[in-house]
Amino acid sequence: MPAAFARPTSTSTGRTPPPSGARLELRSLRRAFAGSVALDGLDLTVEPGEFLALLGPSGCGKTTALRMVAGFDRPDSGEILVDGADITAVPAHKRDTGMVFQSYSLFPNLSARDNVAFGLRVRKVPAARRAARAAELLDLVGLPDHGGRYPHQLSGGQQQRVALARALALQPRVLLLDEPLSALDAKVRDSLREEIRRLQLSLGITTVFVTHDQEEALSMADRVAVLNSGRLEQCAAPAELYARPATPFVASFVGTMNRLPGRLAADATVEVAGHRLPTDGARPADGDVWALVRPENVTVAADPEGEATVVASAFLGAVTRVHLALPDGAEAKADLPSREAAGLTAGARARLGLAGHPVLVVSRSAS
């Protein structure tokens, strides 16, 4: 696949230079549906050529935002700008966006080739150029021999590739992906994920990718925007999002997080399970806090005198996740390299260690 991939990409960039990515700006987008607020003042800028993932639980407004960029929905207030031009009032079919939908949305009556060429046909591009462009795009998504097939003769992954080719056919300035992988099975999902990313990089097209799957978002995107209840919680590079979550919601939504009871001291350290740890980010006023600690930052050593008890352990391959009960009633999860977790079976006593990473603290009374 990669080989089939690289070659046409270079020819396509050589012959028909793709438009360099556009800057997409969302300004205080607001939208309410029958009483419930889908978007509550969303501000977001996607840089030219950037791959931005919109991540959030279902109902957080991420799909609404994407549909507004495509023109399928209008904001109650706010603006959408592409390269500085306000497109908020431009109807969907006149916008320069290409969209891939979650449900395979190929036209069932058209072959893969005609699906890809549909937009060109609507724009009255001559048949010969249409065919050439469709072939080029099918080549690009790795389906050069499937042009004559109808959607029902293609697998789910192949259908999404054709949909991707169709979305790119008109050389859109913004590519919109609405959970394009969620209907596919795990293997296909992984390979298509890499291909989409590679394609996006080689074309340099500004891309917005909506997903509820954090693994997808973290592995593909340049930046991830986490949405919750129609508001932007944080927009940052994947590594930063994981290491320095800006809000408790991001901390608990992205990755796994322990919430351990602790006491905040005057010197901005927090005492957790007998350990003193530096804190990071905003500090609440009162002393009783939850300290948020990643499972991989918790170490566990088998110790008959230890204060913690192993409740269960789950072998996950490279790591083993150990669930511990602490003396104060709290529970902690620890991810250990599997070879270090040998003695930690249910019922064993163990000693908890918290590596010296700064931790995020949130008020216990607030949550």
Added chain:
Amino acid sequence: MAALTPAPATPPAAGAPAQAPSQAAPQRPGPVPDGAPVRRPRTGRRRPRVWRGAVLGLAGAYFLLPLVSSFVFTVHTPGQGVSFAAYTDLLSAEGFTESLLLSLGLAAATIAASLLLAVPALVAVRLGSPRLRPVVEVVCMMPLVVPPIALVTGIATVLRWGPDHLAATPFYQTFIAVQNEAFPLVLVLAYTVLALPFVYRSLDAGLRALDVPTLVEAARDCGASWPQAVVRVLLPNLRSSLTGAAFLTLALVLGEFTIASLLGFRPFAVWIVTISGAQARMSVAVSILSLALTWALLLLLSRAGSAAGAGEGTAPAAPKES
């Protein structure tokens, strides 16, 4: 069936001490239930075959006997032998061509009217307000509940208003025109109402197989305007249900008697009844011919529907597979 399932699973597990089969047994919840239902048809397969034949024979006799006896009646006169005069006389019979052409014309107009009415309405409901669907369904099904005789009484009453109340208004001319003997538009209006349930059912089934909102959005994303999305994407994918709706309407109009007769028009069905008193043989011959004609048109339409879309014909199956 659930009680049968464990039974075939036990023998391999108990009878084979070797590991492989005992491992396989619990892994095979799939094949075991498959095996269970297979048994039943096997014991019962001979019986259905007998029954199938019997039912087929009975049904065939029920349909074919009247047809065959009708045909024999038209060609065979006791004591005079076989003659096809009833059929050859048909073409020259007074009113045959006119009434047949009138019926076909009415059918074409009715098909056009009901599709023009139903397609935009159903698509709009799908896209705009799915909550209205039950309402639209009830309204479209109404003509099945109202007998044609009630409908024609209502129409006759309304038509009688014309001379009484509208004589001085421009509407009067419309009333007259609608009742034009050569092409009674009032029948098209009535038939459109009668055909609505069939057209609705057929179109609804077609639309149900499509993800209409997403297809339209995909088309619009590719630069197609609303009308282009409907014409280039929705209609081609609805081809088979459009054909079905057209055929049902055609059959309905060709056979409709009550309304046409009571309003005093003479399309094909009415003409057949009119001549049956004077020329019994010919009226039966014409009935057989009209049956053959309907079948021929059915074949033609369904052929057109599937041939025009070698790929399209299979379209409704696509969502199921994916």
